[in-house]
Amino acid sequence: MLTPVAVAHKSLADYTHIVGRGLIDEIRELAEPLQGKRIVHLSATAYGGGVAEILHTMIPLMRDVGLDCEWHVIYGQDEFFEATKVMHNALQGNPNDLTDEQWRIWSQYNEMNARELARDWDVCIVHDPQPAAIMSLVREKAAAWVWRCHIDVSTPNPATLERLLPFITGYGASLFHVADYVPPGLNGGVNVVPPAIDPLAPKNMALSRDDATHICRQLGIDVNRPLICQVSRFDPWKDPQGVIDAYRMVKQER
Known part of the structure; x- marks a missing residue:
């Protein structure tokens, strides 16, 4: 049910004229100890939205520096995405929480996708709340787990956050775009990774x-x-x- 995403080839060398050879060499040097590490990204969709846009550039560049990197999209039907849309909005402050039935649907699809995840990953990076429960269900399938949050969770619906927190506090690390987006109650393992654009993508070209x-x-x-x-x-x-x-x-x- 997890669907691998095919991505185009990209080379870090193509960005030399933009950032300079020094930074390119530094990135390759930092990646050297990670050669061959098996990394999988899990997200809700392969097209549309910022997460997919980031990964269509990040995955090929991670491969270019020697990482064994894959990207899988989770399975979900309309009922799942309707529930996660409510969750998405509630985490950004909407007063409407998920119903008990919607929480059940969210859990059910996370369980289905967790069963399909292969074993023996060095790192599993889970993007946003849609697949956030997978780690708690199959922690043994990856040596390390990272939750990458792409939304502002600084003023969430308290009921929604309270129910989600047990699933995300277990991650070894969590990543946010800015420090102000970190939700109350998420302590330890928090890292800030500012978003970036791909200057060579068609939408960003001069x-x-x-x-x-x-x-x-x-x-x-x-x-x-x-x-x-x-x-x-x-x-x-x-x-x-x-x-x-x-x-x-x-x-x-x-």
């Missing part, structure tokens, strides 16, 4: 002014006027209201 102007005009945007925009999915947790408020503040000052 555009000429002419190309940018052409694209904006196709969308009906007047490039001769000041522009405030937000690049994200349309989601209340991305704070679109904040963008509107920023516009109003600028409008008042002009």
Whole structure:
């Protein structure tokens, strides 16, 4: 049921002109003691969203420095993803917690995926809360476990966090984008790993002014006027209201 994700080949050397040879050499030197280590990433989806975008770059680069790295996507049907969407929102502060039935569904699918996970991994990196219970079910299948949280859990729904905490406190390490995102009650093993972009990915490649102007005009945007925009999915947790408020503040000052 766990689905391996195929990724394109990437070479760390391709980034030399961006970060310099010194940093590339440092990364390879740091990776040297880890040559051949078996690492698996577990996530909820292979496409769409920041996690998938990060892993489509990270996995091939980890392989390029000598790690035996795989990425598997967990199995889930609509009922599972409906429950985890509620969890996702609640952990970011939504007052609505999962129902008992939704918690049961979340646990059931974690159990199903845990059974499918192969053994003898050196490190298993679990991304976000969807598969977070897997470690507690099959701890013996990996020598080390890491929970990578990609959302802001600084002001969570207390009931949701209380029920999730026992599953995530058992990880040897947890990773967050910024220190402010760490939830109350998660002590020890917390690491801050700031997010990054792949400058060679198509969405991040530099555009000429002419190309940018052409694209904006196709969308009906007047490039001769000041522009405030937000690049994200349309989601209340991305704070679109904040963008509107920023516009109003600028409008008042002009």
